[in-house]
Amino acid sequence: MADLHPVVQPLLSRSPLDDGFDPPGSQANSTAPGVTIRLVRDRSATLIASGPRSAAALERRLHEALGIALPGPGRCSQKDGIRVLWQGPARWLVLAGAESGTEERLRAIVGRDAAVIDQSGALVSLHLEGSRVRAALSKILPIDLHPRVFARDDTRSTAAGHIGIQIVCVEDTPCYLLLIPRSTAPDFARWLIASSAEFGVGVE
Amino acid sequence: MMTETQPFRLATGGLVDRAAPLNFSFDGRAITGFAGDTLASALLANGVRLVGRSFKYHRPRGILSAGVEEPNALVEHRSGSRREPNSRATVLELYDGLVATSQNRWPSLRCDLLSVNSWVSSFIAAGFYYKTFMWPASFWERIYEPMIRRAAGLGRTAPAHDPDTYEKATAFCDVLVIGGGPAGIAAAVAAGRTGARVILCDEDFVLGGGLLGDKADIDGGSGVDWTRTMAGELAAMPEVSVMGRTSVTGVYDGGVFGAVQRVSDHLPEPLPHQPRLRFWRIVARRSILAAGAIERPIAFGNNDRPGVMLAGSVRTYINRYGVAPGRRAVIFANNDGAAGTLDDLAAAGVDVAAVVDSRDGSSAAVSVAAARHGVVMHAGAMVTQAYGGHGLRSVEILTSDRQRERISCDLLAMSGGWNPTIHLTSHLSGRPRWDEAAAAFLPGSLPPGMTVAGAATGNADLNACLASGAATGLAAAHDCGFSGRLPSWRGHGSGDGQCHQPVRPLWRVPGARGKAFIDFQSDVTTDDIDLSVREGFGAAEHAKRYTALGMATDQGKTSNVAALGILAEITGTDIASRGTTTFRPPYTPVAIGALAGHARGMDFHPRRLSPAHPFETEQGAVFVEAGAWLRAQYYPRPGETWLQSAEREVRTVRGGAGICDVSTLGKIDIQGPDARAFIERIYCNNFAGLKPGRARYGLMLREDGFVLDDGVTMCFSDTHFVMSTTTANAPVVMQHMEFHHQCVWPELDVQLTSVTEQWAQFSVAGPLSRELLRRVVDRQHDIANEAFPFMSAAQVTVAGVTARLARVSFSGELAYEIAIPAQYGDSLLRELMRQGEAFGVCLYGTEALAIMRIEKGHVAGGELNGHTTAADLGLGKMMSAKKDYVGRILAQRPALRDPERPTLVGLLPLDHGSQVRAGAHLVASGRAANLENDEGYVTSSAFSPMLGRWIALGLLASGNNRTGEIVRACDPLRGTESLVEICSPQFYDPTGERLHG
Secondary structure: OHHHOOOOOOOOOOOOOOOOOOOOOOHHHOOOOOEEEEEEOOEEEEEEEOOOOOHHHHHHHHHHHHOOOOOOOOEEEEEOOEEEEEEEOOEEEEEEEHHHOHHHHHHHHHOOOOEEEEOOOOEEEEEEEOOOHHHHHOOOOOOOOOOOOOOOOEEEEEEEOOEEEEEEEEEOOOEEEEEEEHHHHHHHHHHHHHHHHHHOEEEO | OOOOOOOOEOOOOOOOEEEEEEEEEEOOEEEEEEEOOEHHHHHHHOOOOOOEEOOOOOOEEOOOOOOOOOOOOEEEEOOHHHOEEEEEOOOOEOOOOEEEEEOOOOEOOOOEHHHHHHHOHHHOOOOHHHHHOOOOOOHHHHHHHHHHHHHOOOOOOOOOOOOOOEEEEEEEEEEEEEOOOHHHHHHHHHHHOOOOOEEEEOOOOOOOHHHHHOOOEEOOEEHHHHHHHHHHHHHHOOOEEEEOOEEEEEEEOOOEEEEEEEOOOOOOOOOOOOOOEEEEEEEEEEEEEOOOEEEOOOEOEOOOOOOEEEHHHHHHHHHOOOEOOOOEEEEEEOOOHHHHHHHHHHHOOOEEEEEEEOOOOOOHHHHHHHHHHOOOEEEOOEEEEEEOOOOOOEEEEEOOOOOEEEEEOOEEEEEOOEEEOOHHHHOOOOOOEEEOOOOEEEOOOOOOOEEEOHHHHOOOOHHHHHHHHHHHHHHHHHHOOOOOOOOOOOEEOOOOOOOOOOOOOOOEOOOOOOOOEEEOOOOEEHHHHHHHHHOOOOOHHHHHHHHOOOOOOOOOOOOHHHHHHHHHHHHOOOHHHHOOOOOOOOOOOOOHHHHHOOOOHHHOOOOEEOOOHHHHHHOOOEEEEEOOEEEEEEOOOOOOOHHHHHHHHHHHHHHOOEEEEOOOOEEEEEEOOOHHHHHHHHEOOOOOOOOOOEEEEEEEEOOOOOEEEEEEEEEEEOOEEEEEEOOOOHHHHHHHHHHHHHHHOOOOOOEEEEOOOOEEEEEEEOOOHHHHHHHHOOOOOOOOOOOOOOOEEEEEEEOOEEEEEEOOOOOOOOEEEEEEEHHHHHHHHHHHHHHHHHHOOEEOOHHHHHHHHHHHOOOOOOOOOOOOOOOOOOOHHHOOOOOOOOOOOHHHOHHHHOOOOEEEEEEEEOOOOOOOOOOOEEEEOOOOOOHHHEEEEEEEEEEEOOOOEEEEEEEEEOHHHOOOOEEEEEEOOOOEEEEEEEEOOOOOOOOOOHHHO
């Protein structure tokens, strides 16, 4: 009887931006785009949250194991393809490659000093660059992205309209990484494309 | 097409490009202007003086000013869906193909039938509406309101959906300079040279402000040349941004300014991907207000005739646009600016018939100019009345020796002095102060970080403007940590002294004949102010409401101060003690689209989509908004109504298996040594005994003792729990828990994390649900009844992917909820449906979910409404007596323990076919359906496929003791009523046998 049933298929990972990300009409002006948007597919996101009593121990353990110092407010640090973002008092988000088993590895490192929570599916990552990317983002984010106040390895949690997002300055060129709640990613992407369109927008 | 000549265009001069003619139309007539014109300057160049009809009396109106203050020359700009009423011709930048139409006239501008209002004006003075449309009351809605609505308003809104897009944006700077005249430019250059981040906003489409309308020189060159040099320098500074066509409209707390940028209003239509308007939120550490000054009209008889203009504006039309606004002019002023006006008119070849200076004795500056040009000078004289219907033909003056004299002219250049443009200084409650010497209101207390420069200070002398601009610009940059040298420029303007006079206030001409307007746009005359005071509305704010003065789209830019002056005169007080009305944002009108920006239509607010949204769409789901989420409401098959679809879905679940997407439920990860202690305090029921691998239904109260939310919490270890909340309350619950974590029990070592976005979650329900899951969950996990009984929870895998499985039920059936990381959600649902095909599985939506929970008497949004206690919902026994928790104390209040409180009951209509609707009120049988007899209401209702009839849940006073009683369910809103029997809320499978199947 059991044999009559289909074998369970491997589950496929899917981004909410798999469909409908290509902006209608934007190809026309994308030969020299002022804004280039790339969906970052292969990355994990893991939250480390600790209590006040164990933050110091956590910091030591992570530094020993990964060689990364936990960044302070508004900052991030990185090493060997792992990027750690400050997210709040005693909370950090660790971004790494998708296949690295980061959650298990981190859990082994932090032991009982912190909660380790997978957020890979919760966040959609967009990589933004181009000469006009700041102008495009000024239509979406209420924060100052001028390099005098938001430079490489700075990060902010902020509000894009009704959507809470986190932004990282990857390079001063400028080049940014945006983390967007999965459920709102299609609407956010449409807004981003509309805001970028006048500068020419390329989507990778 | 033949273009008309421009008979009033000067042969040379002005900043228009005579090599670039632009064709446009006004009231269907083809006209030509030049690039650099406004609609107003192009109309004047073509001798078009009659531009609109006034609001109330439908009087013919022309062009009063050359700026944003314009109260008369309001037109409909563009046509069709882009039509925009009340566009000011004086700031409407001309482009090829512009279409403008006059307003408030029928059948035509020259012959307007409603101008009879002017003849009956003594009956429709200020306050007319308040007095006349009082009685009979039966006339209010059917007769008066439609009548007033038809007559009211100016212009027509667009008849169709606006095809343009709008944007909002945020900018940051060290120094914001408001106004692009000499002071503003000087400030921006001084600040910009230090390296500070500077934004210069100018409402005009050419930088220069007052310099454009003046024959000024700076450092040996013309003012216009200086402006161009400075504009070039500003453009080359990387940290300086010059925003033209941008009006700063409001000042807000924290150095925040609102500004509207007219990106495309000067184009036939927006360029691709460009908005029409962009609304800026500018955050500035320091700001400099260099907004200039606005000239004041003088109230005399028929001072609204086309051809009566502000003197400074006359000069602007001559100097900036190369247009003579008339052939033969009279100048009427109370200040020395008359001299410059005379110079400019004479230079333009306009015949000046007379200079009428209201001041006693002779003003040296004016009389010297009059003598120079050989013009008759009347000192101590006044213009009492203007003549001419559609255009000025002559004026009557009253000389100092009380002689009346008629002077023929087609242009009157009047100046009652200048009002510094101080509106923005008052937006944060700053009160302007009256300055007797300047005879004007000057900036009083300023918004934090703001300084004022140029003519806005009350001193329009060009050198003073340049100096105050440079000084404030450098000081502002200095405050932000930048340093530099103070720039110095020497200038001479023909308008030097124009503003600081000596002026003698002249608000209204004594002995004037005919209507003497103060507020042209609202049609308020000096008589209306008299009337207002007579009737007891003599305070500034009262007179404004009584007469509507200052309440039109121009917000009284040319009238407010004059009204205050007249009020002071009438009441025999001084203007300083009269108080002022309040300036509020916006300074100039802002289209509502600009405030909405991108948030329009489908982008009104971001929609949250479930991870399985693509598959559900493929399956034909009809979606419904649930908070920010879009949830599948039902999955209709061809020909099915929503009810038929929902019924089929219910039968499929109860007869076999169904799957519902519950990804939208709030999910909160709770970890840490004190996680259990925290949950114990948050929930009112016991969680001390919840063992790893088990789940429990929890009820959460607010501090005030009422129910906040419910949900199931799974225990994975003593230090790790995952709580679920209702979809609607997820953010509130998270906030509630964070508050208690951070503020009430900071000593608890617990970490709260929302994982709502991380997990896709599906309810798999029905007698065959276990068999279905057996096919999907990896083999090594034992989910047999004995190994995984009701309220079990475990981490499992599906095709090797970590998932969470809990045996919980909302439908009352054997049921599970399976959660998987969101990126696999769509794939898992497809796999469940593929495996479920053999079981006849279906997807079910929120309609079927609601029907089944009502059949089971489970509470949801209708009952968890913030007004119910645990006992009201039949859950009173859950409130633990052995521990403390949020809401325990206040839940003991007598009113919350009143046995007569409405409690949850089931309701069955006696007539099986009749429907009971949620919202119907419950009244004891035989009693009248009124508020006094109201005993509760229906909270939820559904057609039960299992019972074959409508069922409902309700809250009924003393409901627990009334089983079997018949009450009336009255729905006066929809005009229905039925008799219902009170029963247990558990309609279906009351003993819960199916749950354990």
